[in-house]
Amino acid sequence: MKKILLLTTLFANLLWGKLHVDAAYPYIAEITKSIARDKADVTTLSKGSWDPHFVVPKPSLIASLRQSDLLIVNGASLEIGWIPPLLKNSGNSRIQQGAEGYLDLSRYMKLRDIPSRVDRSMGDVHAEGNPHYALDPHNLVKLAQVISLKLSQLDSANKSFYKANFAAFKAKWEAKIRGYDRAMTSCRGITVVQYHELYNYLLHAYGIRSVANLEPLPGVAPTSRHTVEVIGTIKSKGVRYILQDVYHSDKTAKFIAGKSGAKVLTLPHDVGSMGGTSSLESFYDTLIGSFCR
Ligand SMILES: [Zn+2]
Structure with missing residues:
Protein backbone atom coordinates (compact mmCIF):
# COMPACT_ATOMS: atom_id res chain seq x y z
CA MET A 1 0.00 0.00 0.00
CA LYS A 2 2.83 2.35 0.97
CA LYS A 3 4.59 1.61 -2.31
CA ILE A 4 1.46 2.30 -4.34
CA LEU A 5 0.96 5.54 -2.47
CA LEU A 6 4.56 6.58 -3.07
CA LEU A 7 4.30 5.75 -6.76
CA THR A 8 1.03 7.67 -7.06
CA THR A 9 2.61 10.69 -5.37
CA LEU A 10 5.65 10.49 -7.65
CA PHE A 11 3.42 10.21 -10.70
CA ALA A 12 1.27 13.16 -9.62
CA ASN A 13 4.38 15.24 -9.02
CA LEU A 14 5.68 14.48 -12.50
CA LEU A 15 2.30 15.16 -14.03
CA TRP A 16 1.72 18.47 -12.30
CA GLY A 17 5.36 19.51 -12.23
CA LYS A 18 5.34 19.92 -8.48
CA LEU A 19 8.66 20.61 -6.82
CA HIS A 20 9.74 18.32 -4.01
CA VAL A 21 11.33 20.40 -1.26
CA ASP A 22 13.02 19.12 1.90
CA ALA A 23 13.30 21.53 4.81
CA ALA A 24 15.74 20.85 7.65
CA TYR A 25 13.51 22.44 10.32
CA PRO A 26 9.78 23.17 10.67
CA TYR A 27 10.14 26.97 10.46
CA ILE A 28 11.81 26.58 7.04
CA ALA A 29 9.01 24.28 5.88
CA GLU A 30 6.33 26.75 7.00
CA ILE A 31 7.92 29.72 5.20
CA THR A 32 8.36 27.57 2.07
CA LYS A 33 4.72 26.45 2.14
CA SER A 34 3.58 30.08 2.41
CA ILE A 35 5.43 30.90 -0.80
CA ALA A 36 5.11 27.66 -2.80
CA ARG A 37 1.54 26.74 -1.72
CA ASP A 38 0.27 24.01 -4.09
CA LYS A 39 3.32 24.15 -6.36
CA ALA A 40 5.54 22.10 -4.03
CA ASP A 41 5.43 19.12 -1.72
CA VAL A 42 7.38 20.09 1.36
CA THR A 43 8.87 17.49 3.71
CA THR A 44 10.18 18.52 7.13
CA LEU A 45 13.22 16.50 8.15
CA SER A 46 13.04 17.15 11.91
CA LYS A 47 10.52 17.90 14.65
CA GLY A 48 10.10 21.26 16.34
CA SER A 49 10.39 19.74 19.81
CA TRP A 50 13.77 18.18 19.10
CA ASP A 51 17.17 19.67 19.90
CA PRO A 52 18.07 21.26 16.54
CA HIS A 53 21.78 20.59 17.17
CA PHE A 54 21.32 16.84 17.58
CA VAL A 55 18.74 15.51 15.13
CA VAL A 56 19.11 11.77 14.61
CA PRO A 57 19.89 11.13 10.91
CA LYS A 58 17.27 8.41 10.44
CA PRO A 59 17.70 6.33 7.28
CA SER A 60 13.97 6.86 6.53
CA LEU A 61 14.78 10.48 5.66
CA ILE A 62 16.99 9.36 2.76
CA ALA A 63 13.97 8.32 0.65
CA SER A 64 12.67 11.88 0.70
CA LEU A 65 16.07 13.37 -0.16
CA ARG A 66 16.49 10.94 -3.03
CA GLN A 67 13.60 12.50 -4.98
CA SER A 68 14.23 16.04 -3.80
CA ASP A 69 14.55 19.08 -6.09
CA LEU A 70 15.54 21.41 -3.30
CA LEU A 71 17.02 21.01 0.18
CA ILE A 72 16.82 24.08 2.40
CA VAL A 73 19.02 24.18 5.49
CA ASN A 74 19.43 26.66 8.35
CA GLY A 75 23.20 26.48 7.88
CA ALA A 76 26.00 27.98 9.98
CA SER A 77 26.75 24.33 10.81
CA LEU A 78 23.55 23.79 12.82
CA GLU A 79 22.92 20.61 10.80
CA ILE A 80 26.57 19.51 10.75
CA GLY A 81 25.86 16.37 12.79
CA TRP A 82 22.99 15.01 10.71
CA ILE A 83 22.46 16.42 7.21
CA PRO A 84 25.86 15.48 5.65
CA PRO A 85 25.46 11.68 6.15
CA LEU A 86 21.89 11.79 4.81
CA LEU A 87 22.92 13.86 1.79
CA LYS A 88 25.76 11.52 0.98
CA ASN A 89 23.49 8.47 1.16
CA SER A 90 20.75 10.09 -0.92
CA GLY A 91 22.96 9.91 -4.02
CA ASN A 92 20.98 12.91 -5.34
CA SER A 93 23.44 15.19 -7.15
CA ARG A 94 20.86 17.99 -7.54
CA ILE A 95 20.80 18.80 -3.81
CA GLN A 96 24.45 18.34 -2.82
CA GLN A 97 26.23 21.29 -1.22
CA GLY A 98 27.06 23.82 -3.95
CA ALA A 99 24.41 22.47 -6.36
CA GLU A 100 21.45 24.56 -7.52
CA GLY A 101 19.07 22.56 -5.32
CA TYR A 102 20.95 23.22 -2.06
CA LEU A 103 19.96 26.40 -0.24
CA ASP A 104 21.84 27.47 2.89
CA LEU A 105 19.81 30.28 4.45
CA SER A 106 22.58 31.37 6.83
CA ARG A 107 24.51 32.74 3.85
CA TYR A 108 21.92 35.51 3.53
CA MET A 109 21.91 36.41 7.22
CA LYS A 110 24.22 38.69 9.15
CA LEU A 111 25.52 36.25 11.77
CA ARG A 112 26.24 37.31 15.34
CA ASP A 113 28.70 35.94 17.93
CA ILE A 114 31.40 34.90 15.45
CA PRO A 115 34.28 33.66 17.67
CA SER A 116 37.67 35.23 16.98
CA ARG A 117 39.23 31.84 17.60
CA VAL A 118 37.96 28.30 18.18
CA ASP A 119 39.64 25.62 20.24
CA ARG A 120 38.59 22.59 22.26
CA SER A 121 38.58 24.46 25.56
CA MET A 122 35.57 26.44 24.32
CA GLY A 123 33.20 23.44 24.26
CA ASP A 124 30.89 22.80 21.32
CA VAL A 125 30.98 26.42 20.15
CA HIS A 126 29.32 27.49 16.88
CA ALA A 127 32.46 28.29 14.92
CA GLU A 128 30.79 30.17 12.05
CA GLY A 129 28.71 32.34 14.37
CA ASN A 130 25.40 31.90 16.15
CA PRO A 131 23.08 29.86 13.88
CA HIS A 132 19.86 30.70 15.76
CA TYR A 133 18.96 33.79 13.67
CA ALA A 134 15.42 32.52 12.98
CA LEU A 135 14.46 33.28 16.60
CA ASP A 136 14.34 36.97 15.64
CA PRO A 137 11.12 37.54 13.64
CA HIS A 138 12.78 40.52 11.92
CA ASN A 139 14.71 38.00 9.78
CA LEU A 140 11.57 36.29 8.47
CA VAL A 141 10.91 38.50 5.44
CA LYS A 142 14.48 38.17 4.21
CA LEU A 143 14.29 34.38 4.62
CA ALA A 144 11.02 34.26 2.67
CA GLN A 145 12.56 36.38 -0.08
CA VAL A 146 15.57 34.08 -0.42
CA ILE A 147 13.29 31.02 -0.58
CA SER A 148 10.99 32.73 -3.08
CA LEU A 149 13.91 33.57 -5.40
CA LYS A 150 15.22 30.01 -5.22
CA LEU A 151 11.78 28.55 -6.06
CA SER A 152 11.56 30.95 -9.03
CA GLN A 153 15.00 29.85 -10.19
CA LEU A 154 14.08 26.15 -10.09
CA ASP A 155 10.55 26.59 -11.41
CA SER A 156 10.61 29.70 -13.61
CA ALA A 157 7.18 28.96 -15.11
CA ASN A 158 5.64 29.93 -11.75
CA LYS A 159 7.87 32.93 -11.07
CA SER A 160 5.01 35.47 -10.87
CA PHE A 161 3.07 33.15 -8.53
CA TYR A 162 6.01 32.98 -6.08
CA LYS A 163 6.58 36.71 -6.38
CA ALA A 164 2.95 37.50 -5.52
CA ASN A 165 2.99 35.08 -2.57
CA PHE A 166 6.18 36.65 -1.27
CA ALA A 167 4.61 40.12 -1.53
CA ALA A 168 1.64 38.90 0.52
CA PHE A 169 3.96 37.27 3.08
CA LYS A 170 5.97 40.48 3.39
CA ALA A 171 2.91 42.69 3.91
CA LYS A 172 1.45 40.34 6.52
CA TRP A 173 4.68 39.88 8.48
CA GLU A 174 5.74 43.52 8.41
CA ALA A 175 2.44 44.36 10.07
CA LYS A 176 2.84 41.55 12.62
CA ILE A 177 6.39 42.61 13.42
CA ARG A 178 5.27 46.20 14.04
CA GLY A 179 2.90 44.72 16.61
CA TYR A 180 5.70 42.66 18.18
CA ASP A 181 7.95 45.73 18.34
ZN1 LIG B 1 23.26 26.54 19.33
Missing part, protein backbone atom coordinates in the same frame (compact mmCIF):
# COMPACT_ATOMS: atom_id res chain seq x y z
CA ARG A 182 5.22 47.66 20.18
CA ALA A 183 4.64 44.77 22.60
CA MET A 184 8.34 44.43 23.37
CA THR A 185 9.09 48.10 24.16
CA SER A 186 8.42 47.49 27.84
CA CYS A 187 11.15 44.83 27.83
CA ARG A 188 13.95 47.09 26.65
CA GLY A 189 16.88 47.21 29.09
CA ILE A 190 15.99 44.15 31.15
CA THR A 191 18.58 41.43 31.82
CA VAL A 192 18.16 37.68 31.39
CA VAL A 193 20.17 34.47 31.55
CA GLN A 194 19.60 31.57 29.12
CA TYR A 195 20.41 27.89 29.05
CA HIS A 196 22.22 28.10 25.68
CA GLU A 197 22.76 31.21 23.53
CA LEU A 198 19.63 30.34 21.60
CA TYR A 199 17.81 33.66 21.82
CA ASN A 200 20.66 36.13 21.17
CA TYR A 201 19.18 37.52 17.93
CA LEU A 202 15.80 38.15 19.56
CA LEU A 203 17.38 39.68 22.67
CA HIS A 204 19.60 41.94 20.59
CA ALA A 205 16.63 43.12 18.49
CA TYR A 206 14.77 44.20 21.61
CA GLY A 207 17.58 45.64 23.69
CA ILE A 208 17.58 42.80 26.24
CA ARG A 209 20.91 41.84 27.80
CA SER A 210 21.88 38.22 28.38
CA VAL A 211 24.44 38.07 31.21
CA ALA A 212 25.07 34.33 31.68
CA ASN A 213 24.31 30.87 30.33
CA LEU A 214 23.25 27.87 32.41
CA GLU A 215 25.56 25.65 30.38
CA PRO A 216 29.13 26.49 31.45
CA LEU A 217 30.33 26.01 27.85
CA PRO A 218 28.29 25.46 24.67
CA GLY A 219 26.99 21.89 24.65
CA VAL A 220 28.18 21.17 28.22
CA ALA A 221 25.57 20.36 30.90
CA PRO A 222 25.29 22.66 33.94
CA THR A 223 27.67 21.94 36.83
CA SER A 224 27.03 22.79 40.49
CA ARG A 225 29.99 25.18 40.60
CA HIS A 226 28.78 27.09 37.52
CA THR A 227 25.20 27.12 38.85
CA VAL A 228 26.36 28.85 42.04
CA GLU A 229 28.11 31.47 39.89
CA VAL A 230 24.95 32.02 37.81
CA ILE A 231 22.89 32.54 40.99
CA GLY A 232 25.42 35.19 42.06
CA THR A 233 25.23 36.91 38.66
CA ILE A 234 21.42 36.92 38.73
CA LYS A 235 21.40 38.55 42.18
CA SER A 236 24.04 41.17 41.36
CA LYS A 237 22.61 42.12 37.93
CA GLY A 238 18.93 42.04 38.85
CA VAL A 239 18.11 39.38 36.23
CA ARG A 240 14.41 39.04 35.50
CA TYR A 241 14.14 35.86 33.44
CA ILE A 242 15.84 32.49 33.00
CA LEU A 243 15.22 31.50 29.37
CA GLN A 244 14.73 27.75 29.07
CA ASP A 245 14.30 25.70 25.89
CA VAL A 246 11.99 22.67 25.67
CA TYR A 247 14.63 20.03 24.91
CA HIS A 248 16.96 20.40 27.93
CA SER A 249 15.89 19.51 31.46
CA ASP A 250 14.57 22.57 33.31
CA LYS A 251 15.77 21.21 36.67
CA THR A 252 18.70 23.64 36.94
CA ALA A 253 16.59 26.59 35.78
CA LYS A 254 13.96 25.84 38.46
CA PHE A 255 16.61 25.39 41.13
CA ILE A 256 18.22 28.73 40.22
CA ALA A 257 14.79 30.43 40.16
CA GLY A 258 14.12 29.15 43.69
CA LYS A 259 17.44 30.53 44.95
CA SER A 260 17.40 33.86 43.11
CA GLY A 261 13.85 35.02 42.51
CA ALA A 262 14.30 35.19 38.70
CA LYS A 263 11.42 33.70 36.71
CA VAL A 264 11.77 30.70 34.38
CA LEU A 265 10.42 31.39 30.87
CA THR A 266 10.10 28.18 28.86
CA LEU A 267 10.23 29.37 25.28
CA PRO A 268 9.55 27.73 21.93
CA HIS A 269 12.48 27.63 19.49
CA ASP A 270 10.67 26.41 16.38
CA VAL A 271 7.23 25.74 14.96
CA GLY A 272 5.68 22.83 16.89
CA SER A 273 8.21 22.90 19.71
CA MET A 274 5.47 23.22 22.33
CA GLY A 275 1.65 23.34 22.58
CA GLY A 276 0.02 26.19 20.67
CA THR A 277 2.93 26.73 18.26
CA SER A 278 1.84 24.64 15.27
CA SER A 279 1.97 27.52 12.76
CA LEU A 280 4.58 30.16 11.98
CA GLU A 281 2.26 32.81 13.42
CA SER A 282 1.40 31.00 16.63
CA PHE A 283 5.08 30.15 17.16
CA TYR A 284 6.25 33.77 17.01
CA ASP A 285 3.13 34.98 18.85
CA THR A 286 3.93 32.56 21.71
CA LEU A 287 7.62 33.50 21.73
CA ILE A 288 7.01 37.26 21.84
CA GLY A 289 3.97 36.92 24.09
CA SER A 290 6.05 35.17 26.78
CA PHE A 291 8.03 38.30 27.62
CA CYS A 292 7.17 41.19 29.94
CA ARG A 293 3.54 40.34 30.57
Whole structure:
Protein backbone atom coordinates (compact mmCIF):
# COMPACT_ATOMS: atom_id res chain seq x y z
CA MET A 1 0.00 0.00 0.00
CA LYS A 2 2.83 2.35 0.97
CA LYS A 3 4.59 1.61 -2.31
CA ILE A 4 1.46 2.30 -4.34
CA LEU A 5 0.96 5.54 -2.47
CA LEU A 6 4.56 6.58 -3.07
CA LEU A 7 4.30 5.75 -6.76
CA THR A 8 1.03 7.67 -7.06
CA THR A 9 2.61 10.69 -5.37
CA LEU A 10 5.65 10.49 -7.65
CA PHE A 11 3.42 10.21 -10.70
CA ALA A 12 1.27 13.16 -9.62
CA ASN A 13 4.38 15.24 -9.02
CA LEU A 14 5.68 14.48 -12.50
CA LEU A 15 2.30 15.16 -14.03
CA TRP A 16 1.72 18.47 -12.30
CA GLY A 17 5.36 19.51 -12.23
CA LYS A 18 5.34 19.92 -8.48
CA LEU A 19 8.66 20.61 -6.82
CA HIS A 20 9.74 18.32 -4.01
CA VAL A 21 11.33 20.40 -1.26
CA ASP A 22 13.02 19.12 1.90
CA ALA A 23 13.30 21.53 4.81
CA ALA A 24 15.74 20.85 7.65
CA TYR A 25 13.51 22.44 10.32
CA PRO A 26 9.78 23.17 10.67
CA TYR A 27 10.14 26.97 10.46
CA ILE A 28 11.81 26.58 7.04
CA ALA A 29 9.01 24.28 5.88
CA GLU A 30 6.33 26.75 7.00
CA ILE A 31 7.92 29.72 5.20
CA THR A 32 8.36 27.57 2.07
CA LYS A 33 4.72 26.45 2.14
CA SER A 34 3.58 30.08 2.41
CA ILE A 35 5.43 30.90 -0.80
CA ALA A 36 5.11 27.66 -2.80
CA ARG A 37 1.54 26.74 -1.72
CA ASP A 38 0.27 24.01 -4.09
CA LYS A 39 3.32 24.15 -6.36
CA ALA A 40 5.54 22.10 -4.03
CA ASP A 41 5.43 19.12 -1.72
CA VAL A 42 7.38 20.09 1.36
CA THR A 43 8.87 17.49 3.71
CA THR A 44 10.18 18.52 7.13
CA LEU A 45 13.22 16.50 8.15
CA SER A 46 13.04 17.15 11.91
CA LYS A 47 10.52 17.90 14.65
CA GLY A 48 10.10 21.26 16.34
CA SER A 49 10.39 19.74 19.81
CA TRP A 50 13.77 18.18 19.10
CA ASP A 51 17.17 19.67 19.90
CA PRO A 52 18.07 21.26 16.54
CA HIS A 53 21.78 20.59 17.17
CA PHE A 54 21.32 16.84 17.58
CA VAL A 55 18.74 15.51 15.13
CA VAL A 56 19.11 11.77 14.61
CA PRO A 57 19.89 11.13 10.91
CA LYS A 58 17.27 8.41 10.44
CA PRO A 59 17.70 6.33 7.28
CA SER A 60 13.97 6.86 6.53
CA LEU A 61 14.78 10.48 5.66
CA ILE A 62 16.99 9.36 2.76
CA ALA A 63 13.97 8.32 0.65
CA SER A 64 12.67 11.88 0.70
CA LEU A 65 16.07 13.37 -0.16
CA ARG A 66 16.49 10.94 -3.03
CA GLN A 67 13.60 12.50 -4.98
CA SER A 68 14.23 16.04 -3.80
CA ASP A 69 14.55 19.08 -6.09
CA LEU A 70 15.54 21.41 -3.30
CA LEU A 71 17.02 21.01 0.18
CA ILE A 72 16.82 24.08 2.40
CA VAL A 73 19.02 24.18 5.49
CA ASN A 74 19.43 26.66 8.35
CA GLY A 75 23.20 26.48 7.88
CA ALA A 76 26.00 27.98 9.98
CA SER A 77 26.75 24.33 10.81
CA LEU A 78 23.55 23.79 12.82
CA GLU A 79 22.92 20.61 10.80
CA ILE A 80 26.57 19.51 10.75
CA GLY A 81 25.86 16.37 12.79
CA TRP A 82 22.99 15.01 10.71
CA ILE A 83 22.46 16.42 7.21
CA PRO A 84 25.86 15.48 5.65
CA PRO A 85 25.46 11.68 6.15
CA LEU A 86 21.89 11.79 4.81
CA LEU A 87 22.92 13.86 1.79
CA LYS A 88 25.76 11.52 0.98
CA ASN A 89 23.49 8.47 1.16
CA SER A 90 20.75 10.09 -0.92
CA GLY A 91 22.96 9.91 -4.02
CA ASN A 92 20.98 12.91 -5.34
CA SER A 93 23.44 15.19 -7.15
CA ARG A 94 20.86 17.99 -7.54
CA ILE A 95 20.80 18.80 -3.81
CA GLN A 96 24.45 18.34 -2.82
CA GLN A 97 26.23 21.29 -1.22
CA GLY A 98 27.06 23.82 -3.95
CA ALA A 99 24.41 22.47 -6.36
CA GLU A 100 21.45 24.56 -7.52
CA GLY A 101 19.07 22.56 -5.32
CA TYR A 102 20.95 23.22 -2.06
CA LEU A 103 19.96 26.40 -0.24
CA ASP A 104 21.84 27.47 2.89
CA LEU A 105 19.81 30.28 4.45
CA SER A 106 22.58 31.37 6.83
CA ARG A 107 24.51 32.74 3.85
CA TYR A 108 21.92 35.51 3.53
CA MET A 109 21.91 36.41 7.22
CA LYS A 110 24.22 38.69 9.15
CA LEU A 111 25.52 36.25 11.77
CA ARG A 112 26.24 37.31 15.34
CA ASP A 113 28.70 35.94 17.93
CA ILE A 114 31.40 34.90 15.45
CA PRO A 115 34.28 33.66 17.67
CA SER A 116 37.67 35.23 16.98
CA ARG A 117 39.23 31.84 17.60
CA VAL A 118 37.96 28.30 18.18
CA ASP A 119 39.64 25.62 20.24
CA ARG A 120 38.59 22.59 22.26
CA SER A 121 38.58 24.46 25.56
CA MET A 122 35.57 26.44 24.32
CA GLY A 123 33.20 23.44 24.26
CA ASP A 124 30.89 22.80 21.32
CA VAL A 125 30.98 26.42 20.15
CA HIS A 126 29.32 27.49 16.88
CA ALA A 127 32.46 28.29 14.92
CA GLU A 128 30.79 30.17 12.05
CA GLY A 129 28.71 32.34 14.37
CA ASN A 130 25.40 31.90 16.15
CA PRO A 131 23.08 29.86 13.88
CA HIS A 132 19.86 30.70 15.76
CA TYR A 133 18.96 33.79 13.67
CA ALA A 134 15.42 32.52 12.98
CA LEU A 135 14.46 33.28 16.60
CA ASP A 136 14.34 36.97 15.64
CA PRO A 137 11.12 37.54 13.64
CA HIS A 138 12.78 40.52 11.92
CA ASN A 139 14.71 38.00 9.78
CA LEU A 140 11.57 36.29 8.47
CA VAL A 141 10.91 38.50 5.44
CA LYS A 142 14.48 38.17 4.21
CA LEU A 143 14.29 34.38 4.62
CA ALA A 144 11.02 34.26 2.67
CA GLN A 145 12.56 36.38 -0.08
CA VAL A 146 15.57 34.08 -0.42
CA ILE A 147 13.29 31.02 -0.58
CA SER A 148 10.99 32.73 -3.08
CA LEU A 149 13.91 33.57 -5.40
CA LYS A 150 15.22 30.01 -5.22
CA LEU A 151 11.78 28.55 -6.06
CA SER A 152 11.56 30.95 -9.03
CA GLN A 153 15.00 29.85 -10.19
CA LEU A 154 14.08 26.15 -10.09
CA ASP A 155 10.55 26.59 -11.41
CA SER A 156 10.61 29.70 -13.61
CA ALA A 157 7.18 28.96 -15.11
CA ASN A 158 5.64 29.93 -11.75
CA LYS A 159 7.87 32.93 -11.07
CA SER A 160 5.01 35.47 -10.87
CA PHE A 161 3.07 33.15 -8.53
CA TYR A 162 6.01 32.98 -6.08
CA LYS A 163 6.58 36.71 -6.38
CA ALA A 164 2.95 37.50 -5.52
CA ASN A 165 2.99 35.08 -2.57
CA PHE A 166 6.18 36.65 -1.27
CA ALA A 167 4.61 40.12 -1.53
CA ALA A 168 1.64 38.90 0.52
CA PHE A 169 3.96 37.27 3.08
CA LYS A 170 5.97 40.48 3.39
CA ALA A 171 2.91 42.69 3.91
CA LYS A 172 1.45 40.34 6.52
CA TRP A 173 4.68 39.88 8.48
CA GLU A 174 5.74 43.52 8.41
CA ALA A 175 2.44 44.36 10.07
CA LYS A 176 2.84 41.55 12.62
CA ILE A 177 6.39 42.61 13.42
CA ARG A 178 5.27 46.20 14.04
CA GLY A 179 2.90 44.72 16.61
CA TYR A 180 5.70 42.66 18.18
CA ASP A 181 7.95 45.73 18.34
CA ARG A 182 5.22 47.66 20.18
CA ALA A 183 4.64 44.77 22.60
CA MET A 184 8.34 44.43 23.37
CA THR A 185 9.09 48.10 24.16
CA SER A 186 8.42 47.49 27.84
CA CYS A 187 11.15 44.83 27.83
CA ARG A 188 13.95 47.09 26.65
CA GLY A 189 16.88 47.21 29.09
CA ILE A 190 15.99 44.15 31.15
CA THR A 191 18.58 41.43 31.82
CA VAL A 192 18.16 37.68 31.39
CA VAL A 193 20.17 34.47 31.55
CA GLN A 194 19.60 31.57 29.12
CA TYR A 195 20.41 27.89 29.05
CA HIS A 196 22.22 28.10 25.68
CA GLU A 197 22.76 31.21 23.53
CA LEU A 198 19.63 30.34 21.60
CA TYR A 199 17.81 33.66 21.82
CA ASN A 200 20.66 36.13 21.17
CA TYR A 201 19.18 37.52 17.93
CA LEU A 202 15.80 38.15 19.56
CA LEU A 203 17.38 39.68 22.67
CA HIS A 204 19.60 41.94 20.59
CA ALA A 205 16.63 43.12 18.49
CA TYR A 206 14.77 44.20 21.61
CA GLY A 207 17.58 45.64 23.69
CA ILE A 208 17.58 42.80 26.24
CA ARG A 209 20.91 41.84 27.80
CA SER A 210 21.88 38.22 28.38
CA VAL A 211 24.44 38.07 31.21
CA ALA A 212 25.07 34.33 31.68
CA ASN A 213 24.31 30.87 30.33
CA LEU A 214 23.25 27.87 32.41
CA GLU A 215 25.56 25.65 30.38
CA PRO A 216 29.13 26.49 31.45
CA LEU A 217 30.33 26.01 27.85
CA PRO A 218 28.29 25.46 24.67
CA GLY A 219 26.99 21.89 24.65
CA VAL A 220 28.18 21.17 28.22
CA ALA A 221 25.57 20.36 30.90
CA PRO A 222 25.29 22.66 33.94
CA THR A 223 27.67 21.94 36.83
CA SER A 224 27.03 22.79 40.49
CA ARG A 225 29.99 25.18 40.60
CA HIS A 226 28.78 27.09 37.52
CA THR A 227 25.20 27.12 38.85
CA VAL A 228 26.36 28.85 42.04
CA GLU A 229 28.11 31.47 39.89
CA VAL A 230 24.95 32.02 37.81
CA ILE A 231 22.89 32.54 40.99
CA GLY A 232 25.42 35.19 42.06
CA THR A 233 25.23 36.91 38.66
CA ILE A 234 21.42 36.92 38.73
CA LYS A 235 21.40 38.55 42.18
CA SER A 236 24.04 41.17 41.36
CA LYS A 237 22.61 42.12 37.93
CA GLY A 238 18.93 42.04 38.85
CA VAL A 239 18.11 39.38 36.23
CA ARG A 240 14.41 39.04 35.50
CA TYR A 241 14.14 35.86 33.44
CA ILE A 242 15.84 32.49 33.00
CA LEU A 243 15.22 31.50 29.37
CA GLN A 244 14.73 27.75 29.07
CA ASP A 245 14.30 25.70 25.89
CA VAL A 246 11.99 22.67 25.67
CA TYR A 247 14.63 20.03 24.91
CA HIS A 248 16.96 20.40 27.93
CA SER A 249 15.89 19.51 31.46
CA ASP A 250 14.57 22.57 33.31
CA LYS A 251 15.77 21.21 36.67
CA THR A 252 18.70 23.64 36.94
CA ALA A 253 16.59 26.59 35.78
CA LYS A 254 13.96 25.84 38.46
CA PHE A 255 16.61 25.39 41.13
CA ILE A 256 18.22 28.73 40.22
CA ALA A 257 14.79 30.43 40.16
CA GLY A 258 14.12 29.15 43.69
CA LYS A 259 17.44 30.53 44.95
CA SER A 260 17.40 33.86 43.11
CA GLY A 261 13.85 35.02 42.51
CA ALA A 262 14.30 35.19 38.70
CA LYS A 263 11.42 33.70 36.71
CA VAL A 264 11.77 30.70 34.38
CA LEU A 265 10.42 31.39 30.87
CA THR A 266 10.10 28.18 28.86
CA LEU A 267 10.23 29.37 25.28
CA PRO A 268 9.55 27.73 21.93
CA HIS A 269 12.48 27.63 19.49
CA ASP A 270 10.67 26.41 16.38
CA VAL A 271 7.23 25.74 14.96
CA GLY A 272 5.68 22.83 16.89
CA SER A 273 8.21 22.90 19.71
CA MET A 274 5.47 23.22 22.33
CA GLY A 275 1.65 23.34 22.58
CA GLY A 276 0.02 26.19 20.67
CA THR A 277 2.93 26.73 18.26
CA SER A 278 1.84 24.64 15.27
CA SER A 279 1.97 27.52 12.76
CA LEU A 280 4.58 30.16 11.98
CA GLU A 281 2.26 32.81 13.42
CA SER A 282 1.40 31.00 16.63
CA PHE A 283 5.08 30.15 17.16
CA TYR A 284 6.25 33.77 17.01
CA ASP A 285 3.13 34.98 18.85
CA THR A 286 3.93 32.56 21.71
CA LEU A 287 7.62 33.50 21.73
CA ILE A 288 7.01 37.26 21.84
CA GLY A 289 3.97 36.92 24.09
CA SER A 290 6.05 35.17 26.78
CA PHE A 291 8.03 38.30 27.62
CA CYS A 292 7.17 41.19 29.94
CA ARG A 293 3.54 40.34 30.57
ZN1 LIG B 1 23.26 26.54 19.33
